Amino acid sequence: MNSTMIGSAIILVLVTVAITYTMAHNSYNTMPSIAPTKKGASVLVLGCTDPRYANALSWHLTHSDELHADYELFTLGGASLGVLQEEYPHWSIAFGVHVDLAIQQHDIQEVWVFDHMDCAMYRTTLGLEVDDEAIHVEKIEELKAYIKERYPALGFRGHIIGTDSSITRVL
Numbered sequence: 001m002n003s004t005m006i007g008s009a010i011i012l013v014l015v016t017v018a019i020t021y022t023m024a025h026n027s028y029n030t031m032p033s034i035a036p037t038k039k040g041a042s043v044l045v046l047g048c049t050d051p052r053y054a055n056a057l058s059w060h061l062t063h064s065d066e067l068h069a070d071y072e073l074f075t076l077g078g079a080s081l082g083v084l085q086e087e088y089p090h091w092s093i094a095f096g097v098h099v100d101l102a103i104q105q106h107d108i109q110e111v112w113v114f115d116h117m118d119c120a121m122y123r124t125t126l127g128l129e130v131d132d133e134a135i136h137v138e139k140i141e142e143l144k145a146y147i148k149e150r151y152p153a154l155g156f157r158g159h160i161i162g163t164d165s166s167i168t169r170v171l
């Protein structure tokens with residue numbers, strides 16, 4: 001083994017130690033801890049499966065003064081439209097089962113829906129050239145009526161996530 005190889009081996013070891021130390025002492029320690037004794041949640045959040053908006057939604061839910069970690073998350077393509085559309089009827093059944101479980105197991109009080117702009121589910125299902133905020137508001141209102149009919153005691157809020165990751169409450 002020549003001196004270059006020994007030098008490379010030492011650098012590799014040092015880099016490995018540095019990465020391991022950083023992961024152990026920084027990244028994981030900044031993650032919120034899981035509270036094993038925590039029971040229940042106030043809100044069931046319904047979001048879309050679109051990966052572009054997952055970070056904005058989780059950031060908002062984590063940092064919202066009202067919510068922090070006091071929620072459970074359910075996602076369907078199209079969020080509100082995912083429940084209302086009829087092409088995949090099992091989606092609304094799955095949503096209903098999870099609302100039932102969320103009431104029974106976690107004592108949720110409200111459902112919060114987060115639609116987002118530029119949603120492929122909206123464009124394909126409704127045949128839209130361009131996604132339209134007014135149509136989201138209409139569907140969120142329909143979802144509110146749908147939930148109120150089945151679960152009159154549950155509160156409801158509707159939001160839209162913009163393409164700039166801003167979140168606006170619309171209902």
Ligand SMILES: [Zn+2]
Nearest residue numbers: 048050078119
């Ligand atoms: Zn979407």
